[in-house]
Amino acid sequence: MSSDIEDPSDEAPADDEQDGIAGGTGGGHEGGTGDEPDWEYVLAQVSRDTDLTKKLVGILIVVVIVASVVLGILIRTTDNSTTTASGPTSTTSTTVPALPSVADQPCVAMVDPLPAGAPPMDIDVGPPPTDLVIKDIKEGTGAEATATSTVSVNYVGVACSTGKIFDSSYSGGTSTPATLGLTQVIPGFGQGVSGMKVGGQRLIGIPSEQAYGAQGRGTAIAPDESLWFVVELTAVS
Numbered sequence: 001m002s003s004d005i006e007d008p009s010d011e012a013p014a015d016d017e018q019d020g021i022a023g024g025t026g027g028g029h030e031g032g033t034g035d036e037p038d039w040e041y042v043l044a045q046v047s048r049d050t051d052l053t054k055k056l057v058g059i060l061i062v063v064v065i066v067a068s069v070v071l072g073i074l075i076r077t078t079d080n081s082t083t084t085a086s087g088p089t090s091t092t093s094t095t096v097p098a099l100p101s102v103a104d105q106p107c108v109a110m111v112d113p114l115p116a117g118a119p120p121m122d123i124d125v126g127p128p129p130t131d132l133v134i135k136d137i138k139e140g141t142g143a144e145a146t147a148t149s150t151v152s153v154n155y156v157g158v159a160c161s162t163g164k165i166f167d168s169s170y171s172g173g174t175s176t177p178a179t180l181g182l183t184q185v186i187p188g189f190g191q192g193v194s195g196m197k198v199g200g201q202r203l204i205g206i207p208s209e210q211a212y213g214a215q216g217r218g219t220a221i222a223p224d225e226s227l228w229f230v231v232e233l234t235a236v237s
Contacts, residue, residue: 024135041140090193094206099216103208103224104128115170121230128160128226132188133205142198143236145182151193152235158228159221160205166220177234186211189229196233204229 109125119137145151154175157167169175182190188206196202206216207225216223 023131046161093203096116099219099222101214101223105161106227107228108163110158110165112158112165113161115165115168116173118168118170119230119232121156121158121203121228122160123160123163123203123228124205127203129207131207132191132210133204134192135201137201137203138199138232140197140233142233144195144197145193145233145236147190147192147194148183150179150181150237151233151237152179153193154178154232154234156230160226160228161222164220170197188227192229193231193233196231198233198236201230201232204231 091170105128106126107123107128110121110123114121122135124133139227154169154177155167156165156170158164159166167228169178188204189208191210192202192204192206206229208224208226212221212225213225213226216225221227
């Protein structure tokens with residue numbers, strides 16, 4: 001029995017109306033009948049997501065490849081710059097043969113002109129020195145250098161066997177004194193300068209074993225080469 005207070009609108013809708021609310025067999029993302037998913041839609045969505053993923057992966061691969069190429073170019077450019085800068089040194093060290101030993105070869109007179117402004121250099125021609133040779137050309141009057149002093153000196157260095165200058169602080173009539181710690185130079189030079197006074201000039205003959213010995217130095221000082229120096233002491237500290 002129905003009641004007068006019941007609202008007719010509260011009555012259950014017809015089946016076709018319920019189907020309309022539930023979506024029937026037609027649209028809606030849920031599709032199908034009831035709550036069953038629309039598998040065609042789901043598969044299509046997954047397919048679209050997969051295609052997007054593939055595109056993103058493809059783009060990422062292209063970016064990585066381009067970055068690798070650019071990085072490779074930068075590295076090659078850097079390597080080429082470094083090689084160019086260090087080329088002469090490398091070529092010199094690999095293509096210039098080692099100098100032969102000059103052991104027991106006599107000392108010869110200078111063949112290079114003495115630089116302007118340098119003290120006279122009277123090298124002992126003949127057998128190379130076997131002991132340190134010290135000859136004062138001019139006595140100094142200033143502070144005296146000791147074995148551990150740091151000194152400023154002008155100098156000319158000559159190879160015994162060739163008579164050629166291999167180093168000099170004189171150039172074009174002027175000089176640029178070198179500041180040296182006497183404990184940090186070849187033994188013969190340190191011992192030869194020790195005892196000099198500022199203003200003094202000295203000729204020093206250095207046996208090979210107190211110079212660069214059997215290894216020599218570069219292309220100017222052969223293995224077992226004795227050396228001659230004329231030195232002018234300008235300061236002691």
